[in-house]
Amino acid sequence: MPRRAASIKNTPKGSETQGEKEPFLRSVRCLGSGGDQSFPFSVPVIRELSALAFPTPVTFFVGENGSGKSTLLEGIASAAGLPAVGSADLPTDATLDAQRQLGRALKLTWSRRTGRGFFLRAEDFFGFAKRLSAMRVEFQQRIADLEVEYADRSAWSKGLAMGPAHRSLAEMEQRYGLDLDANSHGQSFLRLFQSRFVPGGLYLLDEPEAPLSPQSQLALMVMIQDMLEQDAQFIIATHSPILLAFPGATIYSFDSVPAAAVAYDELEHVILTRNFLNAPERYLRALKDAE
Secondary structure, eight states: OGGGGGGOOOOOTTOGGGOSSOOSEEEEEEOOOTTOOSTTTTSHHHHTOSOEEOOSSEEEEEOSTTSSHHHHHHHHHHHHTOOBOSSSOTTTOGGGHHHHHHHHHEEEEESSOOOOEEEEEHHHHHHHHHHHHHHHHHHHHHHHHHHHHTTTSOHHHHHHHHHHHHHHHHHHHHHHOSOGGGSOHHHHHHHHHHHTOOSSEEEEEESTTTTOOHHHHHHHHHHHHHHHTTSEEEEEEOOOHHHHTOTTOEEEETTSSSOEEOOGGGOHHHHHHHHHHHOHHHHHHHHHHHO
């Protein structure tokens, strides 16, 4: 998979070749906080959010920690009613109470309404893997219990009773593998991401680079490109200069108020990373001098 990264086309920004159909979600705007000045409406970018357009199938939110990029992404996920890939569902996740409040204040404008897709925070991936592991243990325990309960019954009766648990376990293992924990975090993340994808969906990803090596980030980019060919839209909050280089994507910087579209080469993340890689000794010397 990583070796296919070279096949990513260097498509000009906004080019129609990135996806023949118009993105599902066209724009988002905040209808107001109703006078509430608490979080998340205390975040400048959220407070000044009049309208944010999504003209291309891939949009990135980038900015420093606390700039509001993840908060807005979570609010959009809530407003869109997308399922969450995590240890808890989005409507019941206690850590997203404020974001659900934001979601109620957002107006989403659609070119085509879709209920497909999902919301994924990289930090929740580990919780989801544990959730799957617990479900797998439950299915196995149910099968073991039925073996004992139906020990004196016919094979037909036993098979009928154990059928649902066997099918559920087989479907889960076919979709996610025998054990996500048996793979590296990066491999598990990519497998999970690919297994949950369905065509015609909106996918909101919060810092998906967190468990991924640079090579795996390239593999994710190839996956995204393949998925765009099956009619999909991605909105991604990230710090990764690698992911931000995705051809034809729209990039919004949350370091300005209101959030503004920025060219890749003008991003502070890109400039700093490029300068560091070109002369790391200069930055390391500055750190030593500062000590």
